[in-house]
Amino acid sequence: MTRKVLALGMVVAGFALQAVAYLFLATPIGKPTDVSFSNPRVPFAPVLFILGVVLVFLAALVYELLPDRRASRSGNEEG
Amino acid sequence: MAQRATRLPYGVGSISARWIVSAVLLAVVAIAGWYGWSREISQGMIVTGLRNIGPMGGATWGIDVVFVVYFVGVSFAGITVAALIRLAKLTALKPIARMAEALTVVSLVLAAFAIMYDLGQPLRGIVNLFRYARPQSPFFGTFTLVISGYLIASLVYLYLDGRRDAAECAKAPGRLQWFHRLWAAGYRDTPAERERHDRASFWLAIAIVPLLITAHSTLGFVFGLQVGRPGWYSALQAPAFVLLAGVSGLGMLIVIAAVVRRTVTDRSHLPDEVFRWLGNALMILLLAYLYFMVVELLTNIYTGAERERDVTGQLISGDFAWIYWSSVAAFVVSLGLLIVRFVRKSAAVGLLVTAGVLVNLAAIGKRYLTVIPSQTHGTLLPYETGSYAPTWVEYIEVIGLFAFGALLLTLFAKLFPIMPVKDGDAA
Amino acid sequence: MARYGMVIDLDRCTGCRGCMESCKIENNTPQGSYWMYVFRFEEGEFPATQVRFMPRPCMHCDNAPCVKVCPVGARYKRDDGLVATDWERCIGCRYCEVACPYGVNTFNWGHPEEHYYFDWNAEGVAPEARGAVPPWDNPSLDEAYGPEERHIAGAGQAKGVVDKCTFCVQLVENDSDPACVHNCPVRALVFGDLDDPGSAPSRLLQQKPSFRLLEEAGTEPRVHYVGGNPPTTETRQIEAATAEV
Numbered sequence: 001m002t003r004k005v006l007a008l009g010m011v012v013a014g015f016a017l018q019a020v021a022y023l024f025l026a027t028p029i030g031k032p033t034d035v036s037f038s039n040p041r042v043p044f045a046p047v048l049f050i051l052g053v054v055l056v057f058l059a060a061l062v063y064e065l066l067p068d069r070r071a072s073r074s075g076n077e078e079g
Numbered sequence: 080m081a082q083r084a085t086r087l088p089y090g091v092g093s094i095s096a097r098w099i100v101s102a103v104l105l106a107v108v109a110i111a112g113w114y115g116w117s118r119e120i121s122q123g124m125i126v127t128g129l130r131n132i133g134p135m136g137g138a139t140w141g142i143d144v145v146f147v148v149y150f151v152g153v154s155f156a157g158i159t160v161a162a163l164i165r166l167a168k169l170t171a172l173k174p175i176a177r178m179a180e181a182l183t184v185v186s187l188v189l190a191a192f193a194i195m196y197d198l199g200q201p202l203r204g205i206v207n208l209f210r211y212a213r214p215q216s217p218f219f220g221t222f223t224l225v226i227s228g229y230l231i232a233s234l235v236y237l238y239l240d241g242r243r244d245a246a247e248c249a250k251a252p253g254r255l256q257w258f259h260r261l262w263a264a265g266y267r268d269t270p271a272e273r274e275r276h277d278r279a280s281f282w283l284a285i286a287i288v289p290l291l292i293t294a295h296s297t298l299g300f301v302f303g304l305q306v307g308r309p310g311w312y313s314a315l316q317a318p319a320f321v322l323l324a325g326v327s328g329l330g331m332l333i334v335i336a337a338v339v340r341r342t343v344t345d346r347s348h349l350p351d352e353v354f355r356w357l358g359n360a361l362m363i364l365l366l367a368y369l370y371f372m373v374v375e376l377l378t379n380i381y382t383g384a385e386r387e388r389d390v391t392g393q394l395i396s397g398d399f400a401w402i403y404w405s406s407v408a409a410f411v412v413s414l415g416l417l418i419v420r421f422v423r424k425s426a427a428v429g430l431l432v433t434a435g436v437l438v439n440l441a442a443i444g445k446r447y448l449t450v451i452p453s454q455t456h457g458t459l460l461p462y463e464t465g466s467y468a469p470t471w472v473e474y475i476e477v478i479g480l481f482a483f484g485a486l487l488l489t490l491f492a493k494l495f496p497i498m499p500v501k502d503g504d505a506a
Numbered sequence: 507m508a509r510y511g512m513v514i515d516l517d518r519c520t521g522c523r524g525c526m527e528s529c530k531i532e533n534n535t536p537q538g539s540y541w542m543y544v545f546r547f548e549e550g551e552f553p554a555t556q557v558r559f560m561p562r563p564c565m566h567c568d569n570a571p572c573v574k575v576c577p578v579g580a581r582y583k584r585d586d587g588l589v590a591t592d593w594e595r596c597i598g599c600r601y602c603e604v605a606c607p608y609g610v611n612t613f614n615w616g617h618p619e620e621h622y623y624f625d626w627n628a629e630g631v632a633p634e635a636r637g638a639v640p641p642w643d644n645p646s647l648d649e650a651y652g653p654e655e656r657h658i659a660g661a662g663q664a665k666g667v668v669d670k671c672t673f674c675v676q677l678v679e680n681d682s683d684p685a686c687v688h689n690c691p692v693r694a695l696v697f698g699d700l701d702d703p704g705s706a707p708s709r710l711l712q713q714k715p716s717f718r719l720l721e722e723a724g725t726e727p728r729v730h731y732v733g734g735n736p737p738t739t740e741t742r743q744i745e746a747a748t749a750e751v
Contacts, residue, residue, distance in 0.1 A: 011286075027213040027579055031569055035654045038579030038592075039211070046212035046223060053228035053290075057235045060283040064239055064275055065264055123665045124598075125616035125751060133609025134540050135749040139600045199598020199613065199666025207597050211578040218577035218601060306723045307571055307607030385739045459607045459720055460562070461545070461743050 003066040010059035017052030021045050087248055089496045090343040092255045098493070105486040112479010115472040116196055124199055128470045136465035138454040142473050143197040145446045146480065149327065150190035151225055151298055152320070152442065155291060156328020157183030158233050161240070162284035172356060174349045175336050177244075178488075178497050180237040182332060185487045187230045189480045194226070196476050217304060220297025229294050232287050239280060242266040243273075244500040255494060262495070295321045302449060309386035310453035315375055322368045327442035329361040330413075330435035335488070337432045339497055348498055351426030358431050362417035365438065369410060390457045398466075399452050406444035409437040509587040509728075510673060511700035512687070513707040513716070514561055516734030518694035521546050521559030525686035525695060526747070529563075532674060532685035534644060535661040536621040538751040539612035541671040542686045546745045547737060557744075558734065561695065563686065564589065564610040564671035565719065565727030572602035572611070581668075587700075587728055588673050590651075590658035596667035603668055607723045611670045615751050618662025646676040673697070700728065 025045035028037055040046070086093065118126050130137025157179040164172045198204040212219050245262035248255070266272060296317040302308070303316030333354065340349045379391040394403040413434040420427040455465035491497070521544055529535065529542040545560040566589045567573075572581050573589060580595035581602050591602075603611040615621075624631075647660030652675075659676040661669050674684035678697075682688070687695040698705035703712075707730070714732040721727070 022214050026219075027211070027215065029215045032573040032583040033568075034585045035582055035652070037215075037573070038213070038576070038582030040213075040579075044210055046219070047209050050209075050223050050227045053223065054231050056286060057228075057232045057283070060239060060279045060286075061235055064242075064279045123614070123616040130615070130751065131539070131609075131612050131749070132603055132606075133611075134543055134747055135538055135612075135751070139603045139613060197599070199600070199668075200596065200664070203595075204597035204599070207578040207580075207595055211595065213577060213579050216575050216577040216601070218575070218599065222577065301601075305571065305575075305605050307605055307720075307725075454604060458609055459723070460609060461547070461737050461741050462609060463743060463746050 003063050003068070006066065007059040007063035010055050010062060014052045014055030014057075014059065017055060018049055019052075021049035021052060087251055087253065087255065087496070088500050089492070089498050091248065091493060091496050092253055094493065098489070102486060102489060105482045105489070108482035109479050109486055112476050112483065115475035115479065118472055119196065119476075120201070126470060126472045128468045128473060130465075130467075132454050132458065132465070133460075133462050136455070136463050138451050138465060138467035140197070140450050140454065141467055142447065142469045142477055143193055145443065145450050146477050147190050147193040147197065148298060148320070148446050148450070149443055150186045150193060150480070151221075151295070152324035152446075153328045153331050153439075154183045154186035154190065154229070154233075155295055155321070155324035156332055157181070157186065158229075158236065158287055159291060159325070159328070160332060161236060162287050165280050165284040166288075169356070171350075171352050174353055174498050175332065175357075176240065177237070177495075177499060178335050178339060179332055180233060180240065181488060181491050181497070182328070182335060183233045184230065184237060185484045185491075186328075186331075187226065187233065188487065189484045191226050191230075192480055192483070193477075194221075217297050217301040220294065221301065224290060224297060225294040229287075229290055232283070232290060236280070236283055236287065238262070239276065239283070241495060242276070243268065244496050247500045248496065258494060268501075292321060295324050307459060308453045309384065309457040309459065310379075310390035311449070311457075313375070315371060316449075319368070319371045319375070322364060322371060323442055323445060325364045326361065326368050327439050329357060329364060330438040330442075333357050333361065333431050333435035334439075337428055337435075339492075340428070343492065344498055351428070354426040354428050354431055355424075358417055358420055358426070358434070361431075361434065361438070362414065362421060365410065365414050365417065369414065372407070372410075386457055386459060390452050393452050393456045394448060398456070399448055402444045402448055406441040406448070409441035409444070413437040413441070507585055508699040509701045510678065510697065511566070511587060511707060511728035511730065512563065512673070512684075513696045513710045513730045513732060515694045515696070515710065515714075515732050516558065516560060518692045518733070519544075519559045519561060520692060520694075521557075522691065523747070525561055525690055528685040528689035529671070529674075532644070532677070533659075533661045533672070534622075534647060535612070535669075536614065536618045536751070537623050538621070538749040539614075539661060539669075540747060540749060541610070541612070541661065541669075543610075543747065545737070545743055547741045548744045549738070549741050560731070560734070560737065561686070562608065562610070562719070563673070563684075563729060565608055565725065565729045566671075566673060568726035568728060569724060571605040571607070571723075571725060575601045575605045577601065584652055584654075586678075588675060588678070590656070590672060590675060591667075591669050592656045592658055593660075593663040593667045593669060594657045596664075598666040598668065600668055602670075607720050607725060608727075611668050612661070613668045614662055614665050617665050621662075621751055644676075649676070651675050651679055 025042040026040050129139055129141045132139055160179040161176045164176050195201045208222050242263050245259045246266040249259035249263050299317030299320035302311040303313055305311045379387050393399050416430045416434045420430050451467055455467055523544045526542050535541055543562045547558050549556045570589050573583050578595055580592045583589050600613055650657050683697050687697040696707045696710055698707045716730045716732045717736050718727045718730055
């Protein structure tokens with residue numbers, strides 16, 4: 001898998017994770033009428049959201065640092 | 080210690096007596112700040128000047144919150160300048176890219192500390208925010224996007240942007256070589272690698288800018304969405320926060336650049352052109368922010384609701400007038416200095432630094448005026464007028480944070496070149 | 507499911523502040539912290555001044571801004587209409603306090619046990635109080651309440667958390683009235699199920715015109731007032747309760 005695909009995949013996965021965590025896993029949004037508006041649907045959902053943000057930005061790191069398949073020719077080293 | 084063949088640039092790795100003295104002084108002040116916090120932790124927030132809104136007639140959010148907003152604001156400009164250099168191809172500004180990125184990271188760290196200082200249960204805060212943070216609360220954005228997301232993004236940007244210089248520094252043997260090698264992570268200065276870095280940084284910059292705007296807007300929403308606080312409830316809060324963030328951040332960047340030029344480099348490496356650009360950008364943002372201030376003032380005094388007029392009256396001619404008018408004066412004087420410099424087409428670094436300091440003081444004043452008057456003088460039910468005066472604990476916490484930030488920056492400059500060593504672009 | 511609310515009859519209130527005192531005793535609020543507060547208002551210019559009184563508990567709003575802004579869900583709305591504060595989850599950010607238009611929240615600034623008006627450790631106090639020191643520690647305040655089993659009763663349960671009027675959840679869940687309602691000498695406070703047209707507060711609302719405080723703020727408070735008028739911008743408070751800590 002090339003770095004490009006991996007990096008792009010991380011960006012998409014990151015945004016998807018953010019959207020899912022925000023809309024479906026974290027505490028419901030709306031006029032509070034009962035206890036369910038105070039608890040996340042999945043425990044530690046905010047951590048998942050942050051992971052999504054981190055994933056998007058780590059994609060840049062992956063894109064720059066991961067060696068090419070054609071490493072032997074251009075002589076790039078792994079970090 | 081034997082003489083090394085190659086000395087690291089910009090004072091990296093070479094420690095003078097003068098540097099040690101200033102570092103120790105900064106550390107002492109930073110520790111004093113944490114001592115103040117320790118009093119807060121052991122005795123409770125009663126050691127501050129904060130008190131309950133309502134019958135107790137106090138302000139429950141004080142200068143700790145003011146400086147959370149201030150430090151997040153300052154962090155805005157750093158990474159924006161770095162991103163703009165990349166996106167708008169402002170190659171002339173490359174010399175300040177790294178100090179801008181470092182300013183953002185340090186400023187966010189200071190903001191995180193200031194938030195901790197303000198929590199009644201800070202340890203619980205860390206655990207419970209990760210566990211339960213609710214998206215509906217504007218604090219969710221502050222916690223996840225600003226402190227977590229934005230900080231990580233800036234660190235990644237700083238790291239990737241520094242690899243080339245790290246590889247350059249790693250060529251010189253010395254105590255820091257292992258650190259530079261680690262940072263460089265096998266960077267080889269080939270055209271292919273440079274192109275790869277260009278592309279990654281470009282997209283990273285594009286991703287960071289919307290994150291910034293969102294993050295600062297949620298901070299503005301913390302205040303702007305509160306119907307119960309006259310003076311806060313306004314659609315202008317979010318954009319005004321973004322603008323003032325730009326103003327104070329650019330001002331701080333100018334001051335840091337001037338300090339760097341004085342201490343570790345010179346005119347040839349950090350030319351006047353950089354300062355001229357920063358000055359122009361600050362001038363434009365300041366004009367835009369003053370426009371916001373005028374609009375806000377006119378709206379509130381024309382025929383505002385009773386409570387809004389009360390709060391505004393306190394700003395113009397009441398208990399807070401001295402802060403309001405000094406901030407306005409500081410903004411106007413800075414604008415004057417910037418215009419003079421613009422018209423004369425000079426860099427006038429001295430004028431710029433003065434303007435930079437003044438706008439930051441005014442920004443602190445403005446942030447204070449946003450947070451406090453709406454609590455002490457803005458109750459919707461007819462409680463007595465309140466008052467708030469910070470205690471030594473709050474002052475020392477804030478001063479300690481500034482010292483800590485300066486210490487972090489000066490330490491960073493000793494470990495890694497604060498200015499670019501080699502131009503890293505493919506073009 | 508009952509949806510509790512309160513109706514306050516301003517025609518009856520004499521401003522004695524007995525409700526403030528009962529609330530303090532029942533819920534153990536520390537010094538300077540008034541969950542129930544009674545305004546003593548003055549209006550008009552001498553010699554045409556008028557004095558009136560207005561109790562102000564927490565409004566337990568249906569669209570509570572404090573619930574919306576709580577970053578960790580410590581402040582939440584219960585099915586029975588009460589707005590409760592989980593003192594085990596609260597991180598003390600005080601956002602609920604700045605968001606509340608009514609100013610009903612109190613924060614525990616110091617160690618609560620050090621702020622109960624009186625040095626309970628002083629010599630000679632213990633025998634006089636016959637063992638009821640520190641201030642009588644009502645054990646029912648430490649229990650978990652509601653089907654959600656959260657710790658929401660009592661004031662000063664921890665340093666650095668916010669609390670406010672709970673409609674005496676520890677009493678209400680045991681089919682009793684809140685302490686302020688219970689102890690009002692003129693029965694100015696009426697508590698019950700607002701959804702039930704036959705309950706005492708509902709009947710009172712049917713008999714007299716009513717208003718709610720700061721309705722334009724959109725908070726949908728569950729405390730109604732009958733027999734009087736809301737404070738205006740000309741209303742000024744006199745005899746404010748001393749609230750220092």
